[in-house]
Amino acid sequence: MSTLLEVSGVSVTFDGFRAINNLSFQIGNAELRAVIGPNGAGKTTFMDIVTGKTRPDEGRVIWGEKSVSLLRMSEAKIAQAGIGRKFQKPTVFEDQTVQENLLMALKNKRGWLGVLFYRPSADDLDKVADLASEIGLKDELTRKSGELSHGQKQWLEIGMLLAQEPRLLLVDEPAAGMTPQEREHTTDLLVQAAKTRAVVVVEHDMEFVRRLNCKVTVLHEGSVLAEGSLDHVTSNQDVIDVYLGR
Amino acid sequence: MDRSFVAQNPSVLVFLAILSLFTLGVTILSEGVGIGVISTSFVKTLGKTLCLGLIAVAMDLVWGFTGILSLGHFAFFGLGGYMIGMWLMYERTRLIVVDSLAQAEIPPTSTEVVDAIATQVFGVVGSSEFPLIWAFSHSLTLQLILVVLVPGLLALIFGWLAFRSRVTGVYLSILTQAMTLALALYLFQNDSGLRGNNGLSGLQNLPGVTASQDVVSIWFLWASALALGLGYMLAAWVVSGKFGSVIRGIRDNEARVRFLGYSVEVYKLAVFTLTACIAAVAGALYYPQAGIINPEEMAPIASIYLAVWVAIGGRGRLYGAVIGAAFVSLLSTWFTGGQVPDIPLGFYTIKWVDWWQVLLGVSFVLVTLFAPQGIGGLFDLWTNRHAPQRHGAALGPDESALREKEATE
Numbered sequence: 001m002s003t004l005l006e007v008s009g010v011s012v013t014f015d016g017f018r019a020i021n022n023l024s025f026q027i028g029n030a031e032l033r034a035v036i037g038p039n040g041a042g043k044t045t046f047m048d049i050v051t052g053k054t055r056p057d058e059g060r061v062i063w064g065e066k067s068v069s070l071l072r073m074s075e076a077k078i079a080q081a082g083i084g085r086k087f088q089k090p091t092v093f094e095d096q097t098v099q100e101n102l103l104m105a106l107k108n109k110r111g112w113l114g115v116l117f118y119r120p121s122a123d124d125l126d127k128v129a130d131l132a133s134e135i136g137l138k139d140e141l142t143r144k145s146g147e148l149s150h151g152q153k154q155w156l157e158i159g160m161l162l163a164q165e166p167r168l169l170l171v172d173e174p175a176a177g178m179t180p181q182e183r184e185h186t187t188d189l190l191v192q193a194a195k196t197r198a199v200v201v202v203e204h205d206m207e208f209v210r211r212l213n214c215k216v217t218v219l220h221e222g223s224v225l226a227e228g229s230l231d232h233v234t235s236n237q238d239v240i241d242v243y244l245g246r
Numbered sequence: 247m248d249r250s251f252v253a254q255n256p257s258v259l260v261f262l263a264i265l266s267l268f269t270l271g272v273t274i275l276s277e278g279v280g281i282g283v284i285s286t287s288f289v290k291t292l293g294k295t296l297c298l299g300l301i302a303v304a305m306d307l308v309w310g311f312t313g314i315l316s317l318g319h320f321a322f323f324g325l326g327g328y329m330i331g332m333w334l335m336y337e338r339t340r341l342i343v344v345d346s347l348a349q350a351e352i353p354p355t356s357t358e359v360v361d362a363i364a365t366q367v368f369g370v371v372g373s374s375e376f377p378l379i380w381a382f383s384h385s386l387t388l389q390l391i392l393v394v395l396v397p398g399l400l401a402l403i404f405g406w407l408a409f410r411s412r413v414t415g416v417y418l419s420i421l422t423q424a425m426t427l428a429l430a431l432y433l434f435q436n437d438s439g440l441r442g443n444n445g446l447s448g449l450q451n452l453p454g455v456t457a458s459q460d461v462v463s464i465w466f467l468w469a470s471a472l473a474l475g476l477g478y479m480l481a482a483w484v485v486s487g488k489f490g491s492v493i494r495g496i497r498d499n500e501a502r503v504r505f506l507g508y509s510v511e512v513y514k515l516a517v518f519t520l521t522a523c524i525a526a527v528a529g530a531l532y533y534p535q536a537g538i539i540n541p542e543e544m545a546p547i548a549s550i551y552l553a554v555w556v557a558i559g560g561r562g563r564l565y566g567a568v569i570g571a572a573f574v575s576l577l578s579t580w581f582t583g584g585q586v587p588d589i590p591l592g593f594y595t596i597k598w599v600d601w602w603q604v605l606l607g608v609s610f611v612l613v614t615l616f617a618p619q620g621i622g623g624l625f626d627l628w629t630n631r632h633a634p635q636r637h638g639a640a641l642g643p644d645e646s647a648l649r650e651k652e653a654t655e
């Protein structure tokens with residue numbers, strides 16, 4: 001399997017505190033990966049680095065077949081290159097309707113002139129409607145997203161992520177605030193999405209990770225502590241000490 | 247602009263209808279072409295008010311929709327005024343000079359004419375030569391192009407520098423104020439090439455036009471109404487589609503917009519520059535009605551007033567901005583015009599000419615605190631729209647995000 005994203009030797013220091021410490025990580029083209037680790041392990045910071053929000057002090061982040069470095073690209077360019085992100089705290093545009101949110105995310109021209117003259121085609125509206133039914137928000141299309149429940153906002157954000165049609169999805173704690181059925185549905189969606197693209201899921205809930213049934217990377221103090229199947233890492237003594245045993 | 251645009255934005259039609267009725271009504275009541283109920287000077291005041299409405303639309307686009315609290319848009323307004331003022335002064339002086347030299351025995355050469363114009367125009371600042379920036383002032387077409395080109399270019403360069411380094415919020419506002427102040431201070435100098443603090447005057451006299459001011463004031467009223475109507479439609483169209491979604495997203499949460507792949511800086515720059523051009527057009531129509539422009543007009547305070555108008559009218563709704571600008575500026579004309587009776591309190595007399603500013607300041611604070619949706623919010627009572635119930639949470643994490651009470655369900 002060819003590598004889609006390769007992070008190597010990356011370190012980040014905030015005011016002398018080393019949040020990411022010589023981290024290396026790889027993911028292939030159509031792979032599902034779970035990232036677990038205690039609070040403050042650097043999971044979110046890792047996503048910040050890949051998406052261009054935080055610049056590392058050292059290390060390399062290499063993307064795609066052409067092996068371009070993401071370090072010199074802006075957040076917008078990285079997103080255009082095909083990396084989509086779901087935030088830990090659901091962030092949707094609350095003053096705008098579900099449809100507007102999805103249309104903004106939908107894969108289309110991102111330049112200002114193209115956007116200025118853009119009017120949604122029937123095809124685009126169909127795609128939005130399909131996505132909306134997939135995420136259970138079909139009847140809420142014209143509602144402002146600020147009125148949605150916490151779980152629905154999570155869904156909307158997952159929908160926006162899928163609408164972008166990225167090659168790599170970074171998903172930060174998608175199941176927080178969801179009911180057990182919703183969690184199951186989320187698992188299905190992520191597993192489904194990972195058939196055609198790479199998906200990285202950060203999650204605390206072990207049951208959730210077990211259902212994803214994929215390779216697991218354990219982060220601790222900014223670097224990889226263990227990697228492998230869930231059973232493999234959960235039987236690792238280091239992992240038990242720092243994460244599971246607490 | 248297709249049918250669906252108007253269908254989706256009925257408020258645009260209502261606005262245009264009211265604007266047309268207003269213009270028609272004023273014309274019928276005017277001294278110049280109507281029954282003479284409204285004096286020419288008041289027609290000019292109303293025409294100028296329409297121009298202020300137009301710059302308020304620009305301000306609402308840049309602040310209310312994109313979240314950039316620019317405190318510099320009156321600089322663009324003033325520059326637009328200067329650009330048209332240069333032609334007006336040049337051409338009018340030329341006609342006078344040509345007229346007086348026609349009496350002479352030997353017909354004057356064209357250099358003699360230009361020198362005579364320069365002496366007339368710049369005598370007041372002790373110069374008799376045209377500075378370089380007047381190179382195009384002989385041509386109306388070129389100066390009209392400069393009306394949008396000069397402020398547009400200034401906005402483009404300033405915006406590029408500011409947005410590229412991701413200056414946002416209060417710092418950006420301070421930077422725009424600094425730009426405005428620098429420009430005003432520069433223009434105050436006698437050797438700025440724009441007659442220092444004398445500014446440009448006599449702009450109400452259109453060269454070659456023999457019609458009286460009574461009639462000319464109506465022309466400008468119509469021109470201002472047309473510009474406001476077109477500017478309003480343009481702004482409504484810009485915010486109606488996905489572009490509107492993106493800029494409102496930038497206002498509420500710009501980091502999130504970046505992660506969707508939109509280059510936030512480019513969008514901000516586009517809006518900043520477009521609104522600078524709209525402001526410049528408004529200024530170019532305003533100053534021929536005012537008759538005079540000087541650097542005082544571009545003082546930083548003017549741009550702050552602009553923000554106050556938009557806030558009082560209701561940020562993030564275009565008609566609110568126009569209403570706010572019209573309401574506050576007309577009220578200000580009324581109070582500062584000395585027509586309002588003073589209030590004798592025995593120990594102190596409230597003179598409105600002095601106290602109006604205080605009243606305005608207090609109303610601004612009250613509106614911001616208690617009715618952030620502004621005058622425009624009255625229309626929500628009428629159309630029965632409510633603010634969402636969010637327990638005080640704003641609609642996004644950014645400083646410029648819409649606040650709970652500004653939003654509608």
Ligand SMILES: Nc1ncnc2c1ncn2[C@@H]1O[C@H](COP(=O)(O)OP(=O)(O)OP(=O)(O)O)[C@@H](O)[C@H]1O
Pocket residue numbers: 014015019037038039040041042043044045046088
């Ligand atoms: N911008 C920042 N400035 C200073 N410290 C930061 C910054 N961002 C993250 N950190 C610190 O880096 C460490 C890693 O944070 P991060 O958010 O990546 O953890 P996490 O693994 O996502 O934790 P959680 O499970 O709680 O979400 C934390 O100790 C955090 O306080």
Ligand SMILES: [Mg+2]
Pocket residue numbers: 043044045088172
């Ligand atoms: Mg985190």
